[in-house]
Structure formats: C-alpha cells, structure tokens
Amino acid sequence: MKDFxxxxxxxxxxxxxxxxxLVDTIKQWGTKPLIVYGGGSIKKNGAYDAVVGRxxxxxxxxxxxxxxxPNPRLESVIKGNEICRKEKCDILLPIGGASAIDCAKSIAxxxxxxxxxxxxxxxxxxxxxxxxxITVPTLSAAGSEMSTSSVISRMDxxxxxGYSDPEMRPKAxxxxxxxxxxxxxxxxxxxxxxxxxxxxxxxxxxxxxxxxQAKFGEALFNTLFHYGKTVYNDPKxxxxxxxxxxxxxxxxxxxxxxxxxxxxSMHKLEHELSAFYDVTHGIGLAVIMPAWxxxxxxxxxxxxxxxxxxxxxxxxxxxxDKMVAAKLAITKTKEYFAEIDLPLRLRDIGIEKDxxxxxxxxxxxxxxxxxxxAFRVLDENAAFEIYKxxx
Amino acid sequence: MKDFxxxxxxxxxxxxxxxxxLVDTIKQWGTKPLIVYGGGSIKKNGAYDAVVGRxxxxxxxxxxxxxxxPNPRLESVIKGNEICRKEKCDILLPIGGASAIDCAKSIAxxxxxxxxxxxxxxxxxxxxxxxxxITVPTLSAAGSEMSTSSVISRMDxxxxxGYSDPEMRPKAxxxxxxxxxxxxxxxxxxxxxxxxxxxxxxxxxxxxxxxxQAKFGEALFNTLFHYGKTVYNDPKxxxxxxxxxxxxxxxxxxxxxxxxxxxxSMHKLEHELSAFYDVTHGIGLAVIMPAWxxxxxxxxxxxxxxxxxxxxxxxxxxxxDKMVAAKLAITKTKEYFAEIDLPLRLRDIGIEKDxxxxxxxxxxxxxxxxxxxAFRVLDENAAFEIYKxxx
Numbered sequence: 001m002k003d004f005x006x007x008x009x010x011x012x013x014x015x016x017x018x019x020x021x022l023v024d025t026i027k028q029w030g031t032k033p034l035i036v037y038g039g040g041s042i043k044k045n046g047a048y049d050a051v052v053g054r055x056x057x058x059x060x061x062x063x064x065x066x067x068x069x070p071n072p073r074l075e076s077v078i079k080g081n082e083i084c085r086k087e088k089c090d091i092l093l094p095i096g097g098a099s100a101i102d103c104a105k106s107i108a109x110x111x112x113x114x115x116x117x118x119x120x121x122x123x124x125x126x127x128x129x130x131x132x133x134i135t136v137p138t139l140s141a142a143g144s145e146m147s148t149s150s151v152i153s154r155m156d157x158x159x160x161x162g163y164s165d166p167e168m169r170p171k172a173x174x175x176x177x178x179x180x181x182x183x184x185x186x187x188x189x190x191x192x193x194x195x196x197x198x199x200x201x202x203x204x205x206x207x208x209x210x211x212x213q214a215k216f217g218e219a220l221f222n223t224l225f226h227y228g229k230t231v232y233n234d235p236k237x238x239x240x241x242x243x244x245x246x247x248x249x250x251x252x253x254x255x256x257x258x259x260x261x262x263x264x265s266m267h268k269l270e271h272e273l274s275a276f277y278d279v280t281h282g283i284g285l286a287v288i289m290p291a292w293x294x295x296x297x298x299x300x301x302x303x304x305x306x307x308x309x310x311x312x313x314x315x316x317x318x319x320x321d322k323m324v325a326a327k328l329a330i331t332k333t334k335e336y337f338a339e340i341d342l343p344l345r346l347r348d349i350g351i352e353k354d355x356x357x358x359x360x361x362x363x364x365x366x367x368x369x370x371x372x373x374a375f376r377v378l379d380e381n382a383a384f385e386i387y388k389x390x391x
Numbered sequence: 392m393k394d395f396x397x398x399x400x401x402x403x404x405x406x407x408x409x410x411x412x413l414v415d416t417i418k419q420w421g422t423k424p425l426i427v428y429g430g431g432s433i434k435k436n437g438a439y440d441a442v443v444g445r446x447x448x449x450x451x452x453x454x455x456x457x458x459x460x461p462n463p464r465l466e467s468v469i470k471g472n473e474i475c476r477k478e479k480c481d482i483l484l485p486i487g488g489a490s491a492i493d494c495a496k497s498i499a500x501x502x503x504x505x506x507x508x509x510x511x512x513x514x515x516x517x518x519x520x521x522x523x524x525i526t527v528p529t530l531s532a533a534g535s536e537m538s539t540s541s542v543i544s545r546m547d548x549x550x551x552x553g554y555s556d557p558e559m560r561p562k563a564x565x566x567x568x569x570x571x572x573x574x575x576x577x578x579x580x581x582x583x584x585x586x587x588x589x590x591x592x593x594x595x596x597x598x599x600x601x602x603x604q605a606k607f608g609e610a611l612f613n614t615l616f617h618y619g620k621t622v623y624n625d626p627k628x629x630x631x632x633x634x635x636x637x638x639x640x641x642x643x644x645x646x647x648x649x650x651x652x653x654x655x656s657m658h659k660l661e662h663e664l665s666a667f668y669d670v671t672h673g674i675g676l677a678v679i680m681p682a683w684x685x686x687x688x689x690x691x692x693x694x695x696x697x698x699x700x701x702x703x704x705x706x707x708x709x710x711x712d713k714m715v716a717a718k719l720a721i722t723k724t725k726e727y728f729a730e731i732d733l734p735l736r737l738r739d740i741g742i743e744k745d746x747x748x749x750x751x752x753x754x755x756x757x758x759x760x761x762x763x764x765a766f767r768v769l770d771e772n773a774a775f776e777i778y779k780x781x782x
Contacts, residue, residue, distance in 0.1 A: 001633050003406025008399065014650065015394025209630040211617065212638050215610035223603045239600040242392050246650070247603050259405065259637070316707065 001210040001259035008253050010146045011172040014246065018174045019050050023058040025172045029132035030091025032061050034084055036104040037096045038068045045179045047095050047138045063087045068096070071153045071160065071274050071281070072103035077117050080107035084131070092133045097187070098142035098151075098281075101135050105150035105168045108133050120163070121152045127165035135170045138179040140231075140245040141191030141282055143198065143252035145173035153275065158362075160275040162267070175249075177241040185232060189340040190282030191248065192228040196221065196312075197285040198251040201264045204296060204304055204375040210260035217256045218311035223247045225312045225336065232340045263373030266292045268366060269383060272359040279349055286342040287349060290334045291390035294327075296376045302326040304375075312336075346391045353391060360384035392601040392650035399644050401537045402563040405637065409565045410441050414449040416563045420523035421482025423452050425475055427495040428487045429459045436570045438486050438529045454478045459487070462544045462551065462665050462672070463494035468508050471498035475522070483524045488578070489533035489542075489672075492526050496541035496559045499524050511554070512543045518556035526561045529570040531622075531636040532582030532673055534589065534643035536564035544666065549753075551666040553658070566640075568632040576623060580731040581673030582639065583619040587612065587703075588676040589642040592655045595687060595695055595766040601651035608647045609702035614638045616703045616727065623731045654764030657683045659757060660774060663750040670740055677733040678740060681725045682781035685718075687767045693717040695766075703727075737782045744782060751775035 013021045026033060035051065042048040055062050065083055068076050083089065084107060094104035108131040110117035119125040135145040144150070149164035183191070203217035224247050230240035250256075266288055273284040297305065305326035306317040313332045317325035334344055343349050346356075364371065364380035371378040378386075404412045417424060426442065433439040446453050456474055459467050474480065475498060485495035499522040501508035510516040526536040535541070540555035574582070594608035615638050621631035641647075657679055664675040688696065696717035697708040704723045708716035725735055734740050737747075755762065755771035762769040769777075 001406075001630075001637070003408045005402060005404045005409070005412065007402040011396060011398035013396045015392075017394045018396070021396065209633075211630070211634045212610065212614045212641075215613050216607065219603065219606035219610045222606050226602065239392075239602070242600075242650075243602045246392070250603075259633075 001213065002207060002261055004258040006254055006258045007166065008146065008169070010170050012146065012175060012249065013172065014175045015242070016176050016178055018176055019054060022051065022054050022174060023060065025134060026055070026060055026091065026093070029134065029171050032063070032087065032089045033091045033093035033134070034080065034087070034089035034107070035062055035064045036068060036080060036092060036094040036107065037066050037100050038070070039066070041182070042095045042138055045138055045182045047136055047176070047179045050176070051093065051095060051136055062093070063089055068100050068103045070099050071278055072099045072106070074118060074121070074152055074154050076103050077106045077110060077121070077152060080104070081111045081117065084111045090131055092131055093136070094133070095136040095138065097137065097139035098144040101137065101144040102150040102152065104135070105133055105144070106152050109150070109165065109168055118154070122161045123163050127167060130165065130167035133168065133170045135173040137173065137175060139183055139187055139191055140180050140241070140248045141187070141194040143195065143248045145170055145175065146249040146253040155278070158275045160271045162271070175245055177238060177245045180241050180245060181236045183235065185235070185341070186280070188231055188235065189342050190280050190286070192224060192231070192244070192282070192340065193286035193289070193337060193342055194282035195248040195251045196224050197266055197289050199224070199256060200289060201266055202256040202260055202262050203308065204293070204301070205260050205262040206375060207260045213256050213258070213260040214307065216250070218307060220247050220251050220256065221308060221311040224251070228336070229340060261373065262375065263370035265367060265370050265374035265378055268363050268370050269386060271366070272363045273349070273351060275362070276355060276359060277350055283342060283349060286337045287344065287346055287390050288386065290330050291386045293330050293333065294389060295382060295386045297326050298376060299323070301375060305329040346387065351391070356387040356391065357384060360387055392604065393598060393652055395649040397645055397649045398557065399537065399560070401561050403537065403566060403640065404563065405566045406633070407567050407569055409567055410445060413442065413445050413565060414451065416525060417446070417451055417482065417484070420525065420562050423454070423478065423480045424482045424484035424525070425471065425478070425480035425498070426453055426455045427459060427471060427483060427485040427498065428457050428491050429461070430457070432573070433486045433529055436529055436573045438527055438567070438570045441567070442484065442486060442527055453484070454480055459491050459494045461490050462669055463490045465509055465512070465543055465545050467494050468497045468501060468512070468543060471495070472502050472508065475502045481522055483522055484527070485524070486527040486529065488528065488530035489535040492528065492535040493541040493543065495526070496524055496535070497543050500541070500556065500559055509545065513552045514554050518558060521556065521558035524559070524561045526564040528564065528566060530574055530578055530582055531571050531632070531639045532578070532585040534586065534639045536561055536566065537640040537644040546669070549666045551662045553662070566636055568629060568636045571632050571636060572627045574626065576732070577671070579622055579626065580733050581671050581677070583615060583622070583635070583673070583731065584677035584680070584728060584733055585673035586639040586642045587615050588657055588680050590615070590647060591680060592657055593647040593651055593653055594699065595684070595692070596651050596653040597766060598651045604647050604649070604651040605698065609698060611638050611642050611647065612699060612702040615642070619727070620731060652764065653766065654761035656758060656761050656765035656769055659754050659761050660777060662757070663754045664737070664740070664742060666753070667746060667750060668741055674733060674740060677728045678735065678737055678781050679777065681721050682777045684721050684724065685780060686773060686777045688717050689767060690714070692766060696720040737778065742782070747778040747782065748775060751778055
C-alpha cells in the first residue's frame with residue numbers, strides 16, 4: 001500500500017442513548033451553538049427536541065438557522081456567517097442530512113474570513129480557522145458526520161464546489177438510527193446509492209496491494225447491499241437502520257481510501273448533474289455508477305468487479321468467464337437500484353440530451369486532477385461517453 | 392447493534408516516509424521525551440536511528456530507558472517513573488513491540504500518582520493524568536500503538552494485570568512496515584496469532600445484529616490469514632508486512648468491538664500462562680484459541696464458525712453439515728498455526744499438568760466479569776476443561 005496518514009478524531013456517540021453526552025460535548029467545544037437545519041423533518045423525527053430540550057435544560061444559549069437547501073447554497077453559508085458574527089456563536093450544530101452538515105461546515109470554515117466565502121469553498125484561499133462542528137445526522141448517506149469535506153453550490157454560475165480540510169471534520173457526532181425511521185423512501189434509496197458510490201470510488205483502485213482496504217470495502221458493500229432493501233421496505237427496522245448508518249460513516253471517513261489513493265471521478269461526473277439540474281446527489285450517482293463501471297472495465301481490471309460481485313451480491317464468480325462475471329456485476333447493480341426505485345437513466349431525471357457535451361466539458365475541467373488518477377484514466381470524451389451510456 | 396461510543400484519535404503515520412512528521416508531532420505534545428525500549432533489536436532494524444537522528448537534528452532533548460522485558464514488569468514502570476521525574480520528561484516515546492509500548496503507557500499513567508503504581512495498574516485507583524504517548528512499533532502484533540490498554544506483570548505474586556483508559560491511547564504512532572522485516576520468525580508467528588485472537592474475541596459474539604462489525608472482522612481474518620504465511624516465509628515482503636501491520640491496529644482499536652460488546656475470555660485464560668510461566672502472549676493464545684473455540688461451539692452459535700471458515704480459509708461451507716464445518720474451522724486453525732511453527736499444546740510450552748487446576752481457579756477469579764459475557768458463559772470448570780483440551 002502507499003504511504004499515508006490516518007487521523008479521524010471524531011467522537012461518535014451511537015444509539016438512542018447517545019444524547020447523554022450532548023451537553024458535556026457542547027461545553028467542551030464552545031459556548032453558544034448555531035443550530036443549522038433544513039426543513040421541518042427534524043421536528044417530526046425527534047432530533048430537534050432531543051437536542052434543543054437538552055440545551056435548554058442545561059441553560060446553554062443557542063441560535064437557530066433553518067431553510068438550508070437540499071444542495072446547500074452559498075447564500076445559506078453567507079447567512080450563517082452573518083448570524084454567527086452577530087450572535088457570537090462559536091460552535092456549529094447541524095441537525096439533518098449532509099446538506100445541513102455541509103452548510104454548517106462551510107459556515108464554520110469561512111466565518112472568520114474577511115473576504116468572499118467562495119474564495120475558500122472554491123479552494124482559491126486555504127482554510128484557516130474553523131469553528132468546532134458537532135453534528136446530529138438524521139439521514140444515512142454522505143457520511144458528512146465523520147468526514148472532512150463540504151459541498152456547496154452556486155446556481156448563478158452552475159458550480160458545485162467540494163473541498164475538504166482536516167479541521168472541518170466534526171469533533172463529535174450523535175447518531176441515533178431511530179431518527180432515520182422516517183426518512184422519505186426516496187432519500188433512503190438515494191442515501192444507499194451515495195454510500196455505495198463512496199466505497200466504489202475507492203474499491204475500483206489501481207493499488208491492488210492495498211488489500212486490507214479492499215477487504216474493508218467488501219465488508220461495506222456487503223452490509224450496504226444486505227440491508228439496503230430492508231431499510232427501503234421496512235423503514236423502522238433498527239438492525240438494518242443502525243448498520244446502514246454506521247456503514248455510511250466508514251464509507252467516507254478514510255478507512256477505504258488511506259493507503260489506496262484514487263481519483264474520485266464518478267463524483268465529478270455527478271457534480272455536473274447537480275450543478276446544472278439540482279439533482280439529488282445520491283440519485284445522480286445511482287444513474288452514473290453503472291455506466292461509469294461499464295466504461296472503466298478492461299480485461300486487466302476485471303478482477304475487481306469479481307470481488308464486488310461476490311461482496312455485494314454474494315454471487316461466487318469462480319468458474320465464470322471474468323468479463324461475463326464483471327458485466328453481471330454491472331447488471332446486478334442496475335437491478336438492485338431499480339428494486340429500490342432509483343431512476344436508471346439520465347433522461348428519467350430531467351437531463352436534456354444536448355447538455356451532455358457541455359457537462360462533459362465542465363466535468364473534464366473541474367475533474368482534471370481526479371480523472372488522471374482514476375481506475376481508468378478519463379478525459380472529456382470519456383465523460384461524454386459515460387453520460388451517453390447513462391442517458 | 393448495541394449503543395456505543397467510538398473515539399480513536401490516534402494519528403497514524405504509515406510507511407517509510409512517515410518520519411517526516413515526527414519532530415512536529417513531538418513538539419505538539421511535549422518538550423522532552425523518554426524513549427522506552429527493550430533489547431537491541433531497534434538499533435538493528437533502523438527504528439532507533441530514525442527517531443534519535445531526527446530528535447538530535449531538531450535539537451529536542453530526550454532521555455532513554457532500555458531493558459523492558461518481553462512481558463513488561465512493574466519494576467520497569469517504577470524505573471521509568473523515577474527517570475521521568477528526575478529528568479522532567481513530559482512525553483513517552485516507546486520504540487519496539489507491545490512490551491515497550493505497554494510499559495511506556497503505564498509510566499505515562501502512573502508518573503504523577505503519588506502512591507504505588509500497582510494501585511492504578513490493578514484498577515484499585517482510577518487513571519488520572521496521563522502523559523502523551525507517541526509510539527514507534529517495530530512488531531506487528533498486539534496493536535498497542537492504537538489501543539487504550541496496557542498489560543503489566545508482577546512475577547512476585549504471579550499476576551498479569553491488564554487495564555485501559557481512553558487517555559492511554561497514543562496521540563500518534565509511526566508505522567514503518569520495513570522495521571518489521573527483521574522480526575524474529577517466532578515473534579512474527581506469535582504476532583499473527585495475537586491479532587487473529589483479538590478479532591476472534593469480538594467476532595465470536597452474541598450480538599449477531601452487529602453485522603457490519605462481523606463483516607469488518609471477516610475482512611481482518613481474511614487479511615491476517617492471507618498474509619500470515621507470507622510474512623513468515625518471506626519476511627521482507629512489503630505488501631504482506633504492510634497489510635499485516637495495518638490489520639493488527641484495526642484488530643484492537645475498537646472497530647470490531649464497539650456496538651458488539653463481548654467478554655475477552657480467551658485472553659483471561661492466556662494471561663494465566665504468562666503470569667505463571669512468562670509465555671510469549673501470542674504463543675499462549677495460539678495454543679488456547681483452538682481449544683477455546685472447541686469448548687465454545689454449540690448448535691446455536693455454529694453459524695459464526697462458518698463465517699470464520701469462509702473468511703479465514705476461503706472455504707465455502709454451503710452444503711456442509713454445520714457442525715462438521717464448524718469443526719473443520721477449528722482443525723484448519725490448528726493446521727495454520729502448525730504451518731507457521733506455533734506450538735499446539737500447553738505441554739509443548741512448558742506448562743505442568745498439575746498447574747492446570749490452579750490456573751483455572753485464578754482465571755475464574757480475574758476473569759469473573761469477562762467469563763459471564765463470553766460467547767458461551769464460562770466458569771472455573773470450563774476454564775479447566777479448556778486447559779485440559781489444550782494440554
């Protein structure tokens with residue numbers, strides 16, 4: 001495996017009893033939290049009350065900001081900065097999905113910066129001081145509760161910028177799988193696809209000697225596919241929800257990628273969908289992933305598809321022709337996504353065919369560094385091919 | 392899965408280039424390290440020079456203490472405390488195997504305590520202030536470089552006490568797999584058995600709904616068995632050494648046990664061997680593990696043995712009678728240990744038969760809390776049975 005450093009100092013508090021640690025954690029890291037959330041779902045699933053009730057009881061002052069968009073926008077970051085400065089908040093406390101968490105991370109990372117926050121988000125300026133972030137996720141998907149990254153969109157210039165910094169990793173996160181019981185079905189399915197795609201970006205790598213990382217990837221694939229249909233069809237199944245919630249964290253926190261560096265090319269292709277059409281991230285990924293796998297496949301790298309086939313679908317490829325088995329892995333992926341009602345084609349999610357060249361061009365620009373390190377090296381033509389295959 | 396918290400803030404720096412971060416890390420955590428090690432192996436494998444050279448170059452003062460025993464003893468902890476106080480060391484820097492690291496952890500945890508250090512080690516007094524610990528492991532085995540525990544022996548009363556505290560988790564560890572190229576064959580084999588036993592203690596659990604943890608356990612079994620023979624027969628194989636080194640960390644750092652609580656009964660049985668006979672920990676575990684697995688096996692829990700058989704030996708048990716498959720898993724384990732020249736019977740490592748009742752009695756006392764939470768509940772008779780089966 002390649003040389004690496006691994007440092008994941010997020011304290012995870014897991015299960016319905018986890019909030020016993022909330023007040024002490026807040027006090028450890030700050031004095032006045034800004035609670036960041038989206039719509040009203042957190043008031044229905046119990047998360048809002050679990051947090052706010054305890055803060056009030058402990059006499060901890062706090063401020064709220066709601067209305068964060070599904071693909072969080074720069075405007076929300078700016079709004080959060082204004083509130084933080086005015087109210088002297090010194091700790092971010094997002095409750096909700098990755099949108100709320102990513103927005104809070106970007107508020108934390110730009111609040112003390114005097115220039116345009118987009119400078120930092122678009123990586124023109126390095127991340128400086130970051131306020132501590134404590135998260136309460138209520139969706140299982142992007143794993144932002146244990147990761148260093150944040151993705152923010154600007155619809156005015158059709159850009160979706162992802163950036164990361166070790167300081168943006170949450171200090172602590174409180175994961176109660178019960179809060180995900182009421183996730184809308186569409187979000188549940190999109191979350192599964194999102195986490196699967198995170199593992200896939202690392203698993204389909206050119207570092208075969210990072211064997212342990214691949215085996216961890218297979219453990220995650222197996223768990224996500226094993227319980228994915230269960231959470232979709234039986235949303236209050238605690239066993240399934242808890243395994244999915246914990247797996248989503250490990251899919252992105254560094255376990256499968258450290259020592260096993262890869263270019264996150266699938267995400268760059270998907271980002272264009274969200275940038276131009278405000279597509280739900282996980283849904284975009286579900287459409288892109290099978291086409292991406294198909295384009296990536298060669299005689300030399302087929303063995304990875306066999307490992308995936310075995311881990312994800314518990315189909316033993318021994319005795320099968322390797323290319324047949326690899327293609328079966330792709331077909332099975334599509335079938336699985338169809339079973340949890342995810343769309344299979346770009347046309348089904350409102351993408352216009354004549355936009356494909358433009359998106360391929362943009363993807364090749366923002367993805368330049370990523371495309372060259374991918375499982376199979378991509379360029380603008382390849383991006384266009386993949387979009388066409390997914391159309 | 393059960394409610395849990397997970398917090399592993401050790402920064403791992405991995406690979407031959409990892410020492411680029413050493414000086415900054417030392418400066419971040421203290422001013423004057425006490426370097427702790429055992430015999431002279433670290434002067435041959437390059438680890439000593441890698442550390443001391445950089446400290447000298449950076450003008451960081453340090454003190455050395457050598458001579459830590461393979462099962463580190465209380466006397467070494469006391470000696471370390473005296474040096475630390477006299478020399479005003481404020482950071483522990485063990486180089487070597489788990490013995491050096493465990494000794495350093497106990498120095499760090501007892502140095503500012505005014506009473507007898509054994510009070511803390513034997514859990515009569517809670518751990519208070521702990522000096523920061525930075526480790527440079529040169530053996531792949533116990534994973535002490537990422538864990539919270541320390542084991543210290545007192546030969547005068549035949550006691551081996553293991554204890555743990557979150558503050559005893561190293562702040563950072565520097566892992567260069569090349570330093571393990573020259574591990575003696577016996578240590579290499581013992582290390583493999585040690586790490587396998589760590590995974591087994593958690594994998595053979597009564598929390599089947601901790602599915603992800605079991606899958607991570609299978610990933611670790613697979614990696615350890617896959618590369619175990621390679622590192623034994625081809626000691627300079629970097630791919631194998633690096634995977635084993637990284638797997639040893641994950642076998643013990645909480646990944647497989649959090650949400651999946653278990654009683655560490657196999658270790659309690661082994662501790663008696665070391666306490667009475669100063670047996671190498673991993674070798675004692677290799678002898679105990681197959682007998683322990685055999686005693687634990689019931690019709691109800693056999694399914695776990697099937698998962699183990701598949702992960703460790705890549706043998707698909709489908710179509711086999713479950714008890715036959717479970718017993719095959721045990722036979723295969725013995726065969727594997729024999730292939731890396733590990734002893735298979737207590738008699739082969741100098742244990743006297745008439746000591747078995749006494750060891751069983753002692754194990755049942757120190758193991759009381761552990762035995763009741765084990766995969767199958769043990770008592771003194773059970774301990775005696777297992778020792779007899781292993782004899």
